Amino acid sequence: MTSTTMRPVIPLHTVAELTDRAIGAGSDQDGSDQHRSAVAPGGMPALTRRSFLKGTAILSGSLATGTLLATLAPSRSWAAEMATFDDREARVLLRLTQVIFPHENMPEAINALAVKGLDTAATGDDAETDSAVAIAFREGIVALDEAANGDWLAADADAQLAAVQSITDTELFLTVRGSCITSLYDNDLAYAHFGYEGEAFNKGGYVFRGFDDLAWLPDPPADASPPVQ
Amino acid sequence: MKTFEHSDDSVVVIIGSGAGGGTLANELAQKGIDVVTLEAGKRESSESFLNDEWKSFSQLAWLDPRSTSGSWRVARDFPGLPAWICKTVGGSTTHWAGASLRFQDHEFRAKTEYGDVIGANLLDWPLTLNDLEPYYARAEYKMGVTRTNGIPGLPGNNNYKIMDAGARKLGYTKVHTGNMAINSRPRHGRASCMQLGFCFQGCKSGAKWSTLYTEIPAAEQTDHFELRTGCQAARIEHDDTGRATAVVYFDENGDEQRQSARAVAVAGNSLESPRLLLMSDSSMFPDGLSNRSGQVGRNYMRHMTGSVYAAFDEPVHMYRGTTMAGIIQDESVHDPKRGFVGGYEMETLALGLPFMAAFLDPGAWGEDFTWMMDRYANLAGMWLVGEDMPRADNRISLNTDLKDAHGLPVVNVHFDDHDNDIAMREHAFTQGEAVYRAAGATRTFRTPPYPSTHNLGTNRMSADADDGVCDANGQSHDIPNLYISDGSQFTTGGAENPTLTIVALAIRQADHIARQMIRKAV
Numbered sequence: 001m002t003s004t005t006m007r008p009v010i011p012l013h014t015v016a017e018l019t020d021r022a023i024g025a026g027s028d029q030d031g032s033d034q035h036r037s038a039v040a041p042g043g044m045p046a047l048t049r050r051s052f053l054k055g056t057a058i059l060s061g062s063l064a065t066g067t068l069l070a071t072l073a074p075s076r077s078w079a080a081e082m083a084t085f086d087d088r089e090a091r092v093l094l095r096l097t098q099v100i101f102p103h104e105n106m107p108e109a110i111n112a113l114a115v116k117g118l119d120t121a122a123t124g125d126d127a128e129t130d131s132a133v134a135i136a137f138r139e140g141i142v143a144l145d146e147a148a149n150g151d152w153l154a155a156d157a158d159a160q161l162a163a164v165q166s167i168t169d170t171e172l173f174l175t176v177r178g179s180c181i182t183s184l185y186d187n188d189l190a191y192a193h194f195g196y197e198g199e200a201f202n203k204g205g206y207v208f209r210g211f212d213d214l215a216w217l218p219d220p221p222a223d224a225s226p227p228v229q
Numbered sequence: 230m231k232t233f234e235h236s237d238d239s240v241v242v243i244i245g246s247g248a249g250g251g252t253l254a255n256e257l258a259q260k261g262i263d264v265v266t267l268e269a270g271k272r273e274s275s276e277s278f279l280n281d282e283w284k285s286f287s288q289l290a291w292l293d294p295r296s297t298s299g300s301w302r303v304a305r306d307f308p309g310l311p312a313w314i315c316k317t318v319g320g321s322t323t324h325w326a327g328a329s330l331r332f333q334d335h336e337f338r339a340k341t342e343y344g345d346v347i348g349a350n351l352l353d354w355p356l357t358l359n360d361l362e363p364y365y366a367r368a369e370y371k372m373g374v375t376r377t378n379g380i381p382g383l384p385g386n387n388n389y390k391i392m393d394a395g396a397r398k399l400g401y402t403k404v405h406t407g408n409m410a411i412n413s414r415p416r417h418g419r420a421s422c423m424q425l426g427f428c429f430q431g432c433k434s435g436a437k438w439s440t441l442y443t444e445i446p447a448a449e450q451t452d453h454f455e456l457r458t459g460c461q462a463a464r465i466e467h468d469d470t471g472r473a474t475a476v477v478y479f480d481e482n483g484d485e486q487r488q489s490a491r492a493v494a495v496a497g498n499s500l501e502s503p504r505l506l507l508m509s510d511s512s513m514f515p516d517g518l519s520n521r522s523g524q525v526g527r528n529y530m531r532h533m534t535g536s537v538y539a540a541f542d543e544p545v546h547m548y549r550g551t552t553m554a555g556i557i558q559d560e561s562v563h564d565p566k567r568g569f570v571g572g573y574e575m576e577t578l579a580l581g582l583p584f585m586a587a588f589l590d591p592g593a594w595g596e597d598f599t600w601m602m603d604r605y606a607n608l609a610g611m612w613l614v615g616e617d618m619p620r621a622d623n624r625i626s627l628n629t630d631l632k633d634a635h636g637l638p639v640v641n642v643h644f645d646d647h648d649n650d651i652a653m654r655e656h657a658f659t660q661g662e663a664v665y666r667a668a669g670a671t672r673t674f675r676t677p678p679y680p681s682t683h684n685l686g687t688n689r690m691s692a693d694a695d696d697g698v699c700d701a702n703g704q705s706h707d708i709p710n711l712y713i714s715d716g717s718q719f720t721t722g723g724a725e726n727p728t729l730t731i732v733a734l735a736i737r738q739a740d741h742i743a744r745q746m747i748r749k750a751v
Contacts, residue, residue, distance in 0.1 A: 185586035195606030196582035205423030211550035225385030
């Protein structure tokens with residue numbers, strides 16, 4: 001897959017770049033020291049000035065070496081910035097997409113894309129007031145935690161799944177499941193991961209690119225499947 | 230392009246530019262008959278088509294609100310999307326896969342052959358395969374159907390190879406790459422198939438037949454055709470003798486317009502066509518125009534459908550190449566020993582990654598879903614399409630609680646499967662799975678019907694005016710100069726994809742309208 005087919009969906013900055021920019025950002029508007037914890041298990045970078053801004057979190061990670069995605073991406077490190085969800089909320093949502101869609105080896109970058117989409121949907125017009133979507137999400141996260149002895153993220157996989165099964169009527173579940181249908185599967189990272197080649201016309205279609213290259217079954221008879229004319 | 234005055238009552242006004250309306254327009258224009266076509270959608274082209282499933286869907290699909298009711302699963306999973314059909318010049322011929330099959334002789338006599346099926350509203354067509362044969366031949370020539378007219382069959386892709394191998398192992402014999410209106414060689418100024426795999430998204434090579442780049446431009450080259458795009462028909466008016474006189478419509482600016490008419494042909498596909506008739510009610514026709522029988526909107530059929538997808542240990546890349554050039558026809562016979570009347574075809578089908586996620590198992594989540602998606606590159610797929618039963622209460626009606634942007638009541642589609650449909654689907658799923666297991670599948674998956682791509686029967690033909698909306702020429706029983714010109718004419722659905730029959734009927738109807746005009750009967 002050439003780079004012309006990789007639509008930039010999330011900015012793949014290096015983590016260092018992003019941290020630098022966060023530290024150098026302009027002064028915080030309200031001077032509030034109301035902030036969410038920016039240090040997460042797993043060694044996410046400690047964010048300083050950025051963490052004083054309401055609702056800001058960054059999901060970040062690295063593409064595993066040796067994977068197709070790692071060879072295709074401009075950088076192995078990736079980051080997705082949130083405008084509404086805080087750090088824990090973003091991590092809950094990322095894990096939730098993984099429980100709802102438990103793919104074998106799906107790079108977390110794709111799940112982060114989905115969470116970024118949810119964050120955009122939850123971001124209201126007014127920076128001070130939570131949108132109705134954000135409120136519904138926060139209520140759903142409370143329900144998840146309650147169903148898992150108070151901390152869903154800390155629960156084991158079976159308990160996490162059981163908790164999710166108990167909230168399938170909630171707006172949180174329905175919205176996350178529904179939006180993942182496009183956000184997990186309709187982007188270039190997903191195409192590369194699942195082996196779907198996407199746009200074909202500009203490459204001449206598949207008539208000379210393997211449309212009939214399957215060799216592990218006997219060929220059909222010629223009258224049933226004539227050759228390319 | 231020629232233009233006509235709104236007050237010109239010598240023109241035939243056709244609503245819709247798809248398989249029926251586009252063909253009818255060209256056939257009439259070639260005969261020197263003046264036509265104004267009102268098309269609700271915009272004009273796209275091979276250049277503007279998009280090799281991207283969701284973006285293309287936004288570009289071509291009918292997205293104006295519709296509602297659903299009934300026990301069918303589409304009403305639960307896609308309550309606002311009963312049908313995947315088009316709002317664009319060319320109609321659903323932009324999106325269709327190209328499968329071009331003639332109906333079988335017995336299918337025109339469904340009631341006689343199948344008997345009285347309780348809970349079904351079966352009826353024989355008022356015409357026979359014999360009547361239609363010359364028109365099928367003209368349609369196949371016009372559309373360039375493979376395996377007719379000396380046109381070679383298409384080459385089979387990986388998805389086809391799997392279906393072929395499994396089918397032959399099971400003992401099926403009528404297995405080949407289909408009768409497809411897709412050029413296997415350059416023909417009629419259009420290119421040969423590039424095996425793009427985006428047939429559903431509009432053919433960017435033009436190899437697949439569509440009225441958009443065949444009938445419509447051919448009509449425009451006469452001096453007898455005007456296409457008005459962005460024009461949504463709202464009402465057909467009539468005089469006190471019961472003749473249609475004009476079509477009221479909203480133009481691309483949303484302004485109300487009126488085009489006078491010598492005759493009106495309705496070809497908006499089987500949801501919009503009955504909607505227009507129902508919205509054209511009057512004191513003379515209180516139940517809707519041309520609805521003395523009460524059958525307008527009723528007998529809605531969508532074919533028994535479902536898909537089987539199968540996972541293999543090796544890559545398949547089923548999306549490479551034509552979406553539907555592959556068929557097993559052995560089950561299309563009428564063989565009631567199987568436990569149902571009517572038959573079904575088994576046709577290769579592939580979806581891209583995005584649509585597989587959306588349609589494999591709507592609403593599903595968890596391991597069963599992700600197991601199949603993780604093996605996307607190793608999947609093969611087929612679509613089962615068979616004869617579903619017409620039912621009086623499977624119907625299009627006006628949802629007066631919900632209005633569209635023009636203030637018009639939207640379509641509601643009510644549907645309940647008949648037991649025959651359920652039995653046929655179960656048989657078809659079982660056979661589809663057997664084909665794939667015979668080819669070496671490690672797991673198979675039954676996918677429920679998609680939002681309906683085949684929509685039929687809602688203004689059906691009948692011999693008797695009490696039983697349907699139009700006669701064997703698609704001429705309204707009640708309104709002498711009103712014609713039904715799309716798949717809503719179908720008395721029954723047969724097992725076959727409908728487009729070839731729609732085109733054949735349109736060619737035949739054009740001959741009939743021309744004769745009527747010469748006789749001044751219209």
